[in-house]
Amino acid sequence: MTDDRAVWDEAYQRRRNIYGGVAQGIPPMIPGARVLELGCGNGKNTGMLLREGYEVVALDFSRAAIVAARAGLPDRGPGHAVLADARFLPFRPQSCDAVTARHIIGHMTRAGRVAIAEEIFRVLRGGGTLYFTAFSREDFRYGQGTYLEEDTFLRGDGISTHYFSDDEVPGLFSSLTCQSQTTRTWDLRVRGKTYGRAEIHAVFCRPVP
Secondary structure, three states: OOOOOOHHHHHHHHHOOOOOOOOOOOOOOOOEEEEEEEEEOOOOHHHHHHHHHEEEEEEEEEHHHHHHHHHHOOOOOOOOEEOOOOOOOOOOOOOOOEEEEEEEEEOOHHHHHHHHHHHHHHHHHEEEEEEEEEOOOOOOOOOOOOOEEEEEEOOOOOEEEEEEHHHHHHOOOOOOOEEEEEEEEEEEEOOOEEEEEEEEEEEOOOOOO
């Protein structure tokens, strides 16, 4: 997310499903785990998590996104959509078994990234897990747009994106233990041309006291 929530509100009002496809790569968690989904958007991943039997708290700071996410939730069940800012989570310390942060932290400037990382540590219980995904500096879009700060660029749609280096990710979550980190690459073909996409997937755990 970029600091300007009005940009995201306009984007979701104009096109409800901004990003397509359900996320891959979230391994099974403990049965009934309480999962905090940061940057839930229109809820495209929320349903998948609910079907796996988890209690899901889907959070976004865009009101338009939350309206779309709530529309997709069952009338009853362990699914909730909350309008809030990930930099200031409205939850008690160590109240979540897992946190998913997929393409949300990378839409913040450095101060916002650090704030979200600190909040994730605060709300994760001991032994809890963070599933992180963001774009890598190997992605073809790296360097495109207006330069904001190191490795962060503002595109024409008003949404900023930070591209992470391999060493940067564990440094951001230095209070957590890195269990795995990989860079996923794939080819995107548009109008006969091939572009290389790249994103970093990492799993972190909060140590048990």
